Structures are given as C-alpha cells and as structure tokens.
Amino acid sequence: MSQEGKKSGVEPGLGELVMEVARGLRRNHAASLEPWGITPHESRALRVIGQHEPTRLGVVAQHLRIAPRSVTDVVDSLERREFVVREPDPTDRRATQVRLTPAGRTTLTDLNDARKADHEAYFADLSARDRDALTRILTQLLDDRI
C-alpha cells in the first residue's frame, strides 16, 4: 500500500493535481456566483450565449456539450431572469435564436470580471515565470488534444 512514495508519502500524480486545482477553482467560482443568485450552469450558458449571440439553441447545446432538450431548460431559466430573449431565426423558421438582453450583458460582464478576479487571486502566489510556464504547458496540452 505504501510503496508509492517518491519524495513525500503519497505522490498524487498529474491528473489528480489538475483535478484538485479544478475543484478548488470550481468551489471559488460557485461561491463568487452567490451574490447574483445564478447557478454555475446558468452562468456557463450565459457565457456561451454571449460568445456566440445571436445563436441557435442547438449551437448552444454543442458548446455546452449537453442534449438539445436540456438547453431548452437552461434558456427557459435565463429567459425567466430576463438575461436572454428567444427570437425566431430569420433564415429558418424551425429554429430559435437566443440573444442577451441589456441586463444579461451587464450580468455577463460582471460575472466575467468576478471570475477573472477569482482566478487571479487563486494563481496570485505563483511567480510570473510559473504562470507563464503553466499557461504554455496547458495550452499545448489542449492544442494536442483537438
């Protein structure tokens, strides 16, 4: 059981480290979302819509990697909060576009600022060197994986 040691006891492994950091970030993020009364997945959806608006529900589904049916629900709740509006797609009468409302845009900006601040705080103790290295390595990792 304890033959796993190298430097100090139990060496977690790269995957575990990344997952653990991600967990920390997610916790912080969720906490910093509270003032807006918005859930993480609403926030994610709002961000995706903001990046592609005006866009179809199906496109949102692809970006969120959830089933089209589930997008209906998320957009319902965002529309209930008046952060987005549905409108008919002018080029395809089957399709529905979503677009941010002014309130949605404001909220999205606020959320992005908050998230950015959270992340910066999280990584603040790293040296600039290490932050750069981390950025480079992770970017490479993701680029490989396309």
Added chain:
Amino acid sequence: MSQEGKKSGVEPGLGELVMEVARGLRRNHAASLEPWGITPHESRALRVIGQHEPTRLGVVAQHLRIAPRSVTDVVDSLERREFVVREPDPTDRRATQVRLTPAGRTTLTDLNDARKADHEAYFADLSARDRDALTRILTQLLDDRI
C-alpha cells in the same frame, strides 16, 4: 497586460485552461469506468474508503465533501455491489464503519490502474521537463491553499 499575447482573439486565462484540462480528464475517466459498470461518484467513494478503511460514514462524507445523508446512499450502492461492507464501530455504537470486501479491493486496484493509465496517456505528449514543471507548480498551488 501587454505580455498577454494576441494569438486568437480571446486568450483563455489560466483558470479556464485548468478547467478545460480537467474536463478532458473527467471525460476520459468516465469513459474508462464503463467496463466496470461503476459511476464516477461510486469510484470516488470507493477510493476514499480504500484510503481510510475501516472508517465511519461521517469521515467519508467529509472527504467526499458531501452531506452525511448522501454517503448513506453511496455506501448503499457500493454495498449492493458487494464492494464494501458496513459493520458496527466497536468504539461507538451509534457509528457505522465501512470496509472494503476482497472484491472491492480488487476493483479499486483495477480502477486505480486504469485511471493512472488514462492520465499517463493524457499527459504523454508533454516532455518530461514539462511534466515535472507542471507537477511542481500545481503542487505548490495546492500547498499554498491549505
């Protein structure tokens, strides 16, 4: 500000990069769990129990960061699969201990091996240098955050 490169419009930021890598790992992990017919959270619970057995349900709850009530359900399902057994805590008759069965131990070992292989595959394209750097930086990040 100016060192922030302008490769492709929106530079993701460290937090987003970590989250994205974590998502990739999680997807792989979930996929590699399929052969055992075990869900990610059962796998996580099994791992926690394996690390602390024999241990109380409450302790498992703390490590999984879920409510004690939720542990009851997860342990129920692990017990149904005969990966763990409940037994009375000899030192406190209110409490219940969980312990791995031989089958549970075998499965846990298999899962750990598979996960390790997945992670190694994921990070395989990195140079040894980069893997070391990544390990060092992430470890520091987590150590800071205790």
Added chain:
DNA sequence: ACTCATTGTGAGTTAGCCTCACTAAAGGCG
C-alpha cells in the same frame, strides 16, 4: 440523572441531465 450533541438514516425535494415522441419547417428528388 438529566441534558445536549452526535451518528446514521427514512422521507421527501431539487437540479441538471437524459430519452422518446411529436410538430413544424426545410431540403432533396422525381
């Protein structure tokens, strides 16, 4: 001995996802 805290669980709820079936519309083809 009496009171208060703790342990685990039954009961019931919620969030976020899913599949299936359906309507309306678009697109291809003879």
Added chain:
DNA sequence: CGCCTTTAGTGAGGCTAACTCACAATGAGT
C-alpha cells in the same frame, strides 16, 4: 408540384446525485 426524409425545438416523463428536515439511538458533560 407533391412526396419523403431530415432537422430544430419542446412536452412528457425518468434518473441520479445531491440536498434538508425529522428522528431514534447512543455518547458525553455537568
């Protein structure tokens, strides 16, 4: 043009993994 197939979104209904609240049994402090 009419017919057939595909596509976009949604109603209905279900599942899982979490939650809270209430409670019985037990332990611990005064």
